Amino acid sequence: IIAILGLDELSEEDRLIVSRARKIERFLSQPFFVAEVFTGSPGKYVSLIETIRGFQMILSGELDGLPEQSFYLVGNIDEATAKAMNFKEI
Numbered sequence: 001i002i003a004i005l006g007l008d009e010l011s012e013e014d015r016l017i018v019s020r021a022r023k024i025e026r027f028l029s030q031p032f033f034v035a036e037v038f039t040g041s042p043g044k045y046v047s048l049i050e051t052i053r054g055f056q057m058i059l060s061g062e063l064d065g066l067p068e069q070s071f072y073l074v075g076n077i078d079e080a081t082a083k084a085m086n087f088k089e090i
Helices: 012-027 033-039 048-060 077-089
Strands: none
């Protein structure tokens, strides 16, 4: 639907849902050890508890103010918030 109509045609609530879904999608790009050769980023271990905490924070809207790119190739959610602060400094 988004590809056909675009984000502008969605309700505010639907745009928020899409935004959170895109953040989760990027958060799932956690730097895996097996992907080091492809991404150039060192692999990181993130516990299940930390991953769930990150999901909860994204879904609850606690991180709505952070840009999507801050969730890409980070370990835990704290790294995403730190990365977002670096974007604000630039």
